[in-house]
Amino acid sequence: MRLVFLGAPGAGKGTQAKMLVEQLKIPQISTGDMLRKAVADGTPLGKEAKSYMDKGELVPDSVVIGLIKERLQEPDTENGFILDGFPRNVSQAKELDSLLGDLGKPLDVALVLDVPFEDLMKRLTGRRTCKSCGQMYNIYFSPPKVEGKCDVCGGELYQRADDNEETIKKRLEVYQSSTEPLIEYYRNKGILKVVEGTGDINAIYRKILVQLNPVV
Numbered sequence: 001m002r003l004v005f006l007g008a009p010g011a012g013k014g015t016q017a018k019m020l021v022e023q024l025k026i027p028q029i030s031t032g033d034m035l036r037k038a039v040a041d042g043t044p045l046g047k048e049a050k051s052y053m054d055k056g057e058l059v060p061d062s063v064v065i066g067l068i069k070e071r072l073q074e075p076d077t078e079n080g081f082i083l084d085g086f087p088r089n090v091s092q093a094k095e096l097d098s099l100l101g102d103l104g105k106p107l108d109v110a111l112v113l114d115v116p117f118e119d120l121m122k123r124l125t126g127r128r129t130c131k132s133c134g135q136m137y138n139i140y141f142s143p144p145k146v147e148g149k150c151d152v153c154g155g156e157l158y159q160r161a162d163d164n165e166e167t168i169k170k171r172l173e174v175y176q177s178s179t180e181p182l183i184e185y186y187r188n189k190g191i192l193k194v195v196e197g198t199g200d201i202n203a204i205y206r207k208i209l210v211q212l213n214p215v216v
């Protein structure tokens with residue numbers, strides 16, 4: 001199954017993608033995670049990306065397309081993948097179509113998680129992630145048992161640098177102007193599925209599975 005997850009910052013793409021990975025045994029490919037790793041490793045690409053990410057702007061297409069091209073060559077993508085955070089605009093979507101067309105492996109589904117904008121600020125400012133195992137929490141909706149510590153592995157929780165109000169506002173603007181047009185793009189291709197992304201995380205997951213059936 002070759003799937004693209006669409007949705008605004010904080011819509012729950014990462015949360016739901018991780019659940020699907022367990023069930024479908026295909027990798028989650030998150031350009032945001034790849035870029036954050038490059039920033040943390042201090043690579044030249046990370047240094048370039050950081051200036052855009054800190055402002056809530058998109059990193060240049062050439063950078064992320066290069067990352068995705070390399071990642072999609074890896075053998076674990078043979079049976080499919082979940083793209084989380086890519087494509088982010090129509091030109092990235094066209095590049096992806098051409099790349100997958102060359103490989104003879106077109107997308108099966110583009111699934112958008114639809115969440116009202118007024119819910120997103122609290123989700124993003126409240127997000128905390130474990131430095132060791134990546135487990136995600138939310139101090140408002142799903143807090144850890146002990147403040148600042150991961151329930152799963154005891155690791156330290158951190159807040160993403162771009163999860164502050166000013167940067168979130170910019171990310172939401174960028175989503176509306178650059179990424180939202182992809183909904184129409186994939187609807188026109190006949191592969192769009194829409195799932196309402198508010199409420200219980202497990203209930204949303206079940207709705208996603210219904211939408212993916214019979215592809216899964």
Ligand code: AP5
Pocket residue numbers: 007008009010011012013014015016031032033035052053054056057058059060061064084085086087088092123124126127128136137138141142162171197198199200201204
């Ligand atoms: P990226 O890392 O992709 O961030 P994003 O799109 O802003 O998405 P998020 O990871 O913030 O949200 P999410 O939808 O995954 O939500 P999550 O599941 O974590 O991008 C970051 C930056 O990298 C970009 O700004 C850009 O600079 C750059 N970048 C990345 N890709 C790029 C590309 N292709 N091109 C150019 N630049 C690129 O959930 C959020 C919180 O909500 C969590 O706390 C979670 O616990 C909670 N939550 C989840 N579901 C629910 C629920 N149902 N109810 C209550 N709380 C919930």
